[in-house]
Amino acid sequence: MLRTLLRLVFALFVLAALLVVGLVVWVNSTYQxxxxxxxxxxxxxxxxxxxxxxxxxxxxxxxxxxxxxxxxxxxxxxxxxxxxxxxxxxxxxxxxxxxxxxxxxxxxxxxxxxxxxxxxxxxxxxxxxxxxxxxxxxxxxxxxxxxxxxxxxxxxxxxxxxxxxxxxxxxxxxxxxxxxxxxxxxxxxEPRLQHVPPGGLSVERGRYLANGPAGCYTCHSARNPFHGFAIEGPRFAGNPQPEPDEADAKFELVAPNLSSDPVGRTGQWSEDKFVARFKMGVTLRGTHMPWESFQRMREDDLRSIYRYLRSVPKVSNDLGPSRRLAGWKR
Ligand code: HEC
Ligand code: HEC
Structure with missing residues (x-):
């Protein structure tokens, strides 16, 4: 009786191990x-x-x-x-x-x-x-x-x-x-956006830049890894998934809410403050936000982006401080 039970347990164990090995081999040979x-x-x-x-x-x-x-x-x-x-x-x-x-x-x-x-x-x-x-x-x-x-x-x-x-x-x-x-x-x-040429200051130009070439939404929105990392929920509402601060692993960073809700950056900041922040360039060495390049954006483009972000529906998604100790909980 005991021997049969032991044999059964062993057989199950071998089966589970084979399944795991098989899965690993399958993933390794089919991911590309x-x-x-x-x-x-x-x-x-x-x-x-x-x-x-x-x-x-x-x-x-x-x-x-x-x-x-x-x-x-x-x-x-x-x-x-x-x-x-x-x-x-x-x-x-x-x-x-x-x-x-x-x-x-x-x-x-x-x-x-x-x-x-x-x-x-x-x-x-x-x-x-x-x-x-x-x-x-x-x-x-x-x-x-x-x-x-x-x-x-x-x-x-x-x-x-x-x-x-x-x-x-x-x-x-x-x-x-x-x-x-x-x-x-x-x-x-992505649905092809209507091209809006440079040189003008408008919500339309801002919409094109933020959803197009500047790709602000790629970081400032939530993503679902099980849908090929597709954006989930409203664009520009911030990304709740923190990333390690590359300059100091004790800290983590989140890409904040950019909407005009009181907890969003364009809700908290005036247009001039927004432009001034971009002109400052990198302040956190470990961030992924491409400040170095964005610092070179023309002022009319920055103002257009701000005006567009002010126009997206407010989302009261408070993600807490952008930089905080790793594992931070409210
Ligand atoms: C966030 C970092 C990042 C940005 C921004 C970025 N790239 Fe890349 N690029 C990569 C990495 C990493 C690879 C290697 C393949 C991969 O992982 O996507 C790559 C690969 C490429 C390749 C090679 C593709 C191939 O066939 O092997 C080209 C071309 C390219 N990038 C052009 C561009 C252009 C043009 C832009 C701006 C519109 C751009 N990249 C912006 C990181 C970036
Ligand atoms: C590659 C990811 C990435 C992209 C692209 C990106 N951001 Fe960010 N952004 C971040 C992260 C991470 C932070 C938080 C850390 C920091 O402030 O650098 C941030 C912070 C911010 C802040 C707050 C800065 C502060 O001082 O509190 C604003 C405003 C902002 N981003 C606007 C934008 C706009 C507008 C765009 C497009 C023009 C954009 N971001 C594109 C990742 C990104």
């Missing part, structure tokens, strides 16, 4: 899904100097590509790069159990940069988060807002002017958590 059927957008680089200049403004300020793709040393130091045209990449984003992701080399070098890739391949990773091999590009998928065709063209036109810099960047190293969650991912296709 094939999204190569995602069409390459019909976008072509232009040599028009005005388009290139608009692209530079997007890359270095609004769309904050340079925040992540400048040389690793400057990303680490949260300092402006000595040469803003040097986007050799290489910075390692260490995301704990999700893995380590390396910012690509955006220079025109044919071997280590983007020199050999087509305009369509570049446009696809920026718009859909699908890389040149048809794979899910985690950071690109989750941190870039929808760009209009005009602005996507401008960004790629500017990238084509960058001088070649040799810098071989390692491939991403996916952690187990990311491999599991990759199964819930679908390449995103």
């Amino acid at each position: 899904r094939d999204f190569s059927a995602t069409p390459l957008p019909d976008i072509h680089a232009s040599q028009d100097p005005a388009v290139i200049a608009q692209g530079q403004y997007l890359v270095e300020a609004v769309a904050h590509c340079s925040e992540c793709h400048r040389p690793a040393y400057y990303v680490r130091k949260r300092q402006p790069s000595a040469d803003p045209t040097d986007l050799r990449g290489g910075y390692a984003f260490r995301a704990g159990p999700f893995g380590t992701f390396y910012a690509a080399n955006l220079s025109s070098d044919a071997q280590t940069g983007i020199g050999a890739w087509s305009d369509g391949q570049l446009a696809r990773v920026i718009r859909h988060g699908v890389d040149r091999n048809g794979h899910f590009a985690v950071f690109m998928a989750l941190s870039i807002g929808a760009l209009s065709d005009q602005d996507l063209t401008a960004v790629i036109s500017y990238l084509r002017t960058l001088p070649p810099t040799k810098n071989a960047v390692p491939g991403d190293r996916w952690g187990f958590a990311a491999k599991v969650l990759a199964h819930f991912y679908k390449p995103h296709d």
